[in-house]
Amino acid sequence: MYYDLGSGLQDVGFVNVVWRDYRFPLGTWTGDRGSQSVGSMAEEMVKCGLEGWLMRMLVRYGGGGSGCWTTESVRVLASLAFHEIKSGSVCCWMRCRRVWAQKPSS
Secondary structure (H helix, E strand, O other), X not given: OOOOXXXXXXXXXXXXXXXXXXXXXXXXXXXXXXXXXXXXXXXXXXXXXXXXXXXXXXXXXXOOHHHOOOHHHHHHHHHHHHHHHHHOOOOOEEEEEEEEEEOOOO
């Protein structure tokens, strides 16, 4: 579920609010060249942020006691996850929403 930015912009006075939902592949597994290009960029985006996101979530909030995640175990997990994405065995779509609006004239 998306945060409803469009309604929020209308609530604070913006006009002509429009939004559009997009989906794009994670990786280059699709047959379409355009989708492969976008998927390659999405793959790089995930590669750049995955380890940091996992580190924050799993080391800080991933449980306590003997099941606690270590920095090294998160690095291993991120490496394995990215290897799966890069191999093409994971065929998934990512979603995003683009919102644009105009400031009121008065």
